[in-house]
Amino acid sequence: MVRPGGRSARVQASVHAAVRELASELGRDALTVPLVAQRAGVTPSTIYRRWGDLQVLLSDVAVERLRPDTTPGDHGALPADLTAWAEQFLDEMASPAGRAYIRDALLGDPDGGNAGQCSAYAAEQIDLVLTRAAGRGERTPDVETVIDQVVAPMMYRILFRPDGLDAAYAQRLVAGVLAPAGDTP
Amino acid sequence: MVRPGGRSARVQASVHAAVRELASELGRDALTVPLVAQRAGVTPSTIYRRWGDLQVLLSDVAVERLRPDTTPGDHGALPADLTAWAEQFLDEMASPAGRAYIRDALLGDPDGGNAGQCSAYAAEQIDLVLTRAAGRGERTPDVETVIDQVVAPMMYRILFRPDGLDAAYAQRLVAGVLAPAGDTP
DNA sequence: GCCCCAGACGCAAAGGGTTCGCTTTAAGGT
């Protein structure tokens, strides 16, 4: 059990900070548990006991970094809102840093909880955009539909086909999910 | 440079075989480089030099296992062909073993080549199904469209949302990509 | 406000995985 205000919390914060610092100083591949422990002012065994593995620790830190830090902008209409969000999402996730975080989040993930959290972040953002549009009286697709037809294709290509991803692709996906019926010849 | 018929090829085959054997005997998590090396009749340093890392080696083996071993069945019509293929794909990939292979393939993948190979396998199968349908005179969607709207959503859910995946989901995705226009109220 | 106890951390040693320089072998070309 993690005690929110006690020593455990201090150790966790210190270790997470050490990971972020060292990752930016030495590069992600140079990280080792003893190195992180030293920077955090902690013994390696503490990290091994709490996280079990460097990959699990990196997964934890990655999920923190994948949490969106801004709410989707309001451009007055659903197509503009969703397009802007998708473009920003793709831009962040397709970058080398974004890819590394996604891989780390998926990697050291014993029960799939971290990956599920990432998906939940995107779902929240989309739900916010769709709810706002519905409040304006616009017809909106389902959140699941947007995830299937916009988020999933972007993620698939980020993970499996690193080439040829740009804002135009995000625009096409959004246009596809918002098109009521076959106006994409 | 890998010499196809020489000692390098024998070593590679021997190491790959050792990984498969030990993975089924001891479990995937019990694998270590020295263990694999001993079973393969090779020194550990050989594996480290060639693959650099246990994860890279596992990625190599995983891609081999993700290669489809059967050609998609011919059911006489595109909807039936594509549905059958998607159901089988989802079934194989969503299983615990399939998930483990996908993770391994993505993880130890320095340049993204292995992941790209996985995607290429699926694209080949889909292209075969679509080409056959086009030969019958049926109207067919683009391969890229099928990947975006069928393969990508399945993969996304396999990786990020381990729950609630069944054949019905695959059927819905295929129905969606084959529907000419908004007949999914 | 004090005491108690479960859980977490520090410490240190043993074991095993990883790296690296050097040597040896084998495949392919001349």
Next chain:
DNA sequence: ACCTTAAAGCGAACCCTTTGCGTCTGGGGC
């Protein structure tokens, strides 16, 4: 048949990982 070169074998040093035990923090009960 010889030469060139890339890859594998070998061994030692280094570092990461694991584990048991003692100590300490901090929350809950009295």
